[in-house]
Amino acid sequence: MKNISRKILLNPGPATTTQSVKEAMVVEDICPREKDFGQLLDGIKDDLVKVVHGEETHVAVMFTASGTGGLEAAITSAVPRGKKLLVVENGAYGTRMVKLAETFNIEVVRYQMEYGDYPDLEKIETLLANNKDISHLAVVHHETTTGMLNPVQEICDLAHRYHAEVIVDCMSSYAGIPIHVKEWNAEYLISSSNKCIQGMPGLVFVLFKKSLLEKIKDTKRSFYFDIYSQYTGFEKTGQMQFTPPVQVAYALRQAIDEYFLETESGRWKRYQENYQTLYDGLKKLSFEFLLPDHQQSKILLAIKEPSHPKYSFEGMHDYLFERGFTIYPGKGAKTATFRLSVLGDLHKQDIEDFLQCLADYLNEI
Ligand SMILES: Cc1ncc(COP(=O)(O)O)c(C=O)c1O
Structure with missing residues (x-):
């Protein structure tokens, strides 16, 4: 392997990776429709769920995209037509989810704060109580704008009392901060291959409660980022619907192995x-x-x-x-x-x- 100097990246991902993760990308060429590659993806999907202790309740679906693609998949697949999305917005990534939802004409209820303010649960409760047609709440776990850790457990508990499902952007916390998705009881959790899991950019994953699959079957707002078709398609064929970033997947396999080793x-x-x-x-x-x-x-x-x-x-x-x-x-x-x-x-x-x-x-x- 080419001798490359080690750079210290203090930006919040794509991160400094190990030499072994870099080297994992140098593999024989393989067609991603081959069984061997399907097995690689299948193993990755299972392990992604294990990282947050979601076995039995949650499953993973992957897309070729940066992190925002996963948020797009979760929001456009989950929120039914005629229902509203409440967004807890105390940083730029909260605002991104607002803009994303609005692009698809999803009605958004914004809990807008200054970037760096801590969410007030009473205000969230008032919004939930006053908007009975909120079906989903979206929140960023680690708001990378400020470094704030939002109170996801409390927010999930509150949302569930009002029968709203929760979409948690865990982009910059997943595989860094320990997460127990079953304790949160969060319906959707999103992260990408290039942050705390320490792989390369190019794959995003949505972990979601398997029991929701039938419910989201017909929501379909996006062709590429539809969770139902991507998940069921893989179940049937062992292939992602569209071209996966092959080498990035090998790097992610290595990164996950290193995570479990550490x-x-x-x-x-x-x-x-x-x-x-x-x-x-x-x-x-x-x-x-x-x-x-x-x-x-x-x-x-x-x-x-x-x-x-x-x-x-x-x-x-x-x-x-x-x-x-x-x-x-x-x-x-x-x-x-x-x-x-x-x-x-x-x-x-x-x-x-x-x-x-x-x-x-x-x-x-
Ligand atoms: C909290 C959070 N959400 C979403 C994203 C997704 O961004 P991107 O699509 O650039 O990967 C990031 C990236 O830094 C992030 O930190």
């Missing part, structure tokens, strides 16, 4: 340790954070932009990028921020090296 608690411990190292180091450098500690996902920090006259995000980004570290801009949080995430194959030494490089940049300006 274990759920091992990965979470590594992420938390990296987060703490980053948090402590940034504090020492006098940075301030957008969120209070108790609302943090411990996967991503939104950091207030320094007011130093010589500071610019671009300047800082370019200085760090030339030295092998990628950082990420803010995304409309209520205070100007930039973002750093610890998701990916990162280790304590990587974070310490980054902090040293950041300190050098600050000294230079």
